[in-house]
Amino acid sequence: MKPGVGIFGFTGCAGCQLEILNLEDILLDLPSVVDIINFRMAKSENLDGPLDISFVEGSIMKYQVGELKKIRKNSKILVAIGSCACYGGVQYLQNFIEKPWKIVYNDKKMKYASPDTKSLSSYVKVDYSLPGCPIDKEEFVDFLKSVLLGRKPKMKSYPxxxxxxxxxxxxxxxxxxxxxxxxxxxxxxxxxxxxxxxxxxxxxxxxxxxxxxxxxxxxxxxxxxxxxxxxxxxxxxxxxxxxxxxx
Amino acid sequence: MFRKIKKENIVKIVEKLMKDYDVVAPVRNEKRFVFEKIKNPEKIVLDYDSTILPPKKFLLPSPEIMIRFDNDKITIPENNKKTIFFGIHPCDMNAINLLDKVEYDEYKDDYYIKKRENSVFVCVDCTKANEYCFCESMGSDKPEGYDVLLTDIGDYYFVETGSRKGEELVENGFFENVDKNEKIERKKNCKRKMNIENFDKILKQKFDDKIWEQLGDKCLGCGSCSFVCPTCYCYSVKDIVDLSLKKGERRRVWDSCLLVDFAKVAGGHNFREKRSARVKQRMYHKELYFFEKYNYSACVGCGRCIRECPVGIDVTDVISKIRGD
Structure with a gap:
């Protein structure tokens, strides 16, 4: 049976999901090796699970924690894709600045609270991380092949x-x-x-x-x-x- | 009988050789030089200082496709193309002589041997030592093992042959016979020096020296020193499959003892967990272990590792500190 895959996006530019769609040469072959259960950017009918592998893009704001936890619960393997998911991304920089919204909005009354944004691993167990801004699509495919072969994916440890x-x-x-x-x-x-x-x-x-x-x-x-x-x-x-x- | 070749005839001879051989020679790459398979012989630069990667990039390429597999069918890629290395320096030729010792040893490396035996080496004596090289200290300024040796004598290169392959190569109209030996002996021109006297004994005593910790703190673990080294030959092997998961190839790629997981084994234990141990390993392998096994240092003094190290770790400086100079 083909493994079920979900591809999700949270706070980020969606560029990592787009990189997956940019796999033009093999894109149409992918459904012959995996069942795409959930990929909102690419298809209209999506299910919550169960998922063998979920690829999650974007950093997590507080209101998104529940949604992330649901994905974690439905997934055997959860993979953080892109530097937002792995490390909080560029938007994490606000954590080093006091009242960051003031720089942009001055004293205007804020409609929303300042987005408290963090990496996936701040809230759930992450099995593997594929970093990059955006991810490298070939690395994504290599990862997928390892999982399909039942091999432990080898993460790069060199610069x-x-x-x-x-x-x-x-x-x-x-x-x-x-x-x-x-x-x-x-x-x-x-x-x-x-x-x-x-x-x-x-x-x-x-x-x-x-x-x-x-x-x-x-x-x-x-x-x-x-x-x-x-x-x-x-x-x-x-x-x-x-x-x-x-x- | 001696021979010489007019410098302007180099392009013509290479054009002729290109009919039967792949010609690999130094060409300009921005401000540096690289060895390249030549398409246009006009691009060849013979009075270069050094290349970024050594000739091993053709003899031990990374990646090297070891086998191709398609379900149960396995094929070994054939490559019978003959290659001429045109214009390699004595240091790099001596490095190939050292690689031979390893690759022809107990575990023969057929991939290397096949390429080696299909190769012809036309050396050119070096006229441009740069600020990093110290081949004279290592004795590798003396060309050995070449098929043809060219020495710059002004408008001509003086030509010597070192093998039958070399003899055959120079038997054509581009090479002129001359009566007397017109060779101009090369002057010593390396500014950098390394004192290698007794350094096997000295290294043995310095295994626990504090210098290794200091170097470990400085080293970025990028592996550049070993990738640019003409005698570093370590590799790792990986299988690449297509989406069918049944078809693909086995590749070997350069590895480096400076990288974190080089000595990591199944189960996760790492025999060289500390960076200091990894920096030390490379130096000890070059200057001591290789010497103990083959009676030569594995360093030819090309200086590439010194030039390429982002944080300026310099083997000549390390050895001199160890000696207490």
Whole structure:
């Protein structure tokens, strides 16, 4: 029997779900290996479950916790997709600012409470995380194949530099640019450095990321301490490593 | 009898060779150089300093497709294409000699051996040591194991052959016979040095030195040093399947002892849990374990690891600190 899959989105731009739809070459083959039980972005008839695998995008606001818990209950495996689901995303940055809405709305009366937004794992058990802004669609497919084969999916534990070096890119750090490649988990095939654009760390910290040595390196390249922390925190400020980062 | 070839004839000879061979040679890549399968011989640059990746990217490619499978049917990809490595430096040639020791050893690597035996090596003596290389300290500035050796003598390259393959290659109108040895011996030009005297004994005494912890604190664990190393050959193997889950290929890809899970085994135990242990392992393998097994250091002093390390870990500096210089 084909495994039942659900693809859900919470607070985010929906770009990760869209990446799945961007799998144009194999999109029509996917239903031959999995039953898509719930995917609101792609189909109109959706069921709550039961689900073998659920892929959940977006960060979670308080009012969404119940909905998330329901998905968790209906799913054997729950996978956080994208950096919002894995780490709280860019929107998690508000947790480092006092009264963030004031910056935008000044003293205008707020209709809604400030969105308290967190990663999935703040509320439910997450079995696997596929980070990125957006996710890498090939990595998504590889993950799916592992599950279909009954194999334990292998999560990458090496940094972007590995992918970058194999492509023989001229090292951006050597050229004096500030690149987060050494502390960011691989999986995107070093897309940005391949195009001469420094890694901004959208995939979040690699296992055992050496944040303090990376910080020293960035300071040597002339970054000021405030900017340094901002760089680390841009996409995945909810990651423990970057919450604790010091300039 | 000696031979030489006019520099302007290099393009013509490569054009001729391209009919029978894949020609791999250094070309410019932004501000650096890379080895590339040549389509346009005009792009070849023979007076280069060093390339980002060494020639192993063709002899031990990553990924290498080991087998293809389709249900129960398994095929091994055939590749009988002959390759000429045109313009590799003595350091990289010596690195290939070292790789031979490993790949032809007890566990013969057929994938490597096949490519190696279908290859011809045209070395060019190096005229441009950069600020990172120290081949002279390692003795790998002396070219060995080449089929043809070119030495820059002004408007010409002086030509020597080191094998029958090489002899056959130079028997054509592009190479002129000359009566006397016009070779200009290369001057020592490495600024960087490494004192390797007794370093096997010294390393043995320094296994618990505090320097390894310091380096572990600094190292970013990116693995760049080993990927750019011309003698690092470690790999891991993975199976790639299509959506049918019945068809696919087995690939091997470069791995690195600097990466977190290199020494992780089933059940999750990691034999080299600390980064300091991983930094130490690479240095010890290069400078001690390889030496104990094959009587050579596995380092040829190409300097790529020094150049590529984002945080400036420098093997020559590490060895000198250990020695107490």
């Amino acid at each position: 972007i530099c590995v992918e970058c070096k194999l492509r023989e890119n001229d090292c951006l750090l050597e050229k004096g640019t500030i690149c987060l490649g050494p502390v960011t988990v691989a999986g995107c095939n070093s897309k940005c450095p391949n195009n001469n654009y420094a890694c901004e760390g959208c995939r979040g910290p690699v296992e055992e990321a050496n944040i303090s040595s990376q910080a020293e390196l960035m300071k040597e390249k002339g970054i000021d301490p405030v900017d340094l922390i901002r760089r680390f925190r841009m996409f995945t400020s909810g990651a423990k490593e970057f919450q604790e980062a010091k300039a």
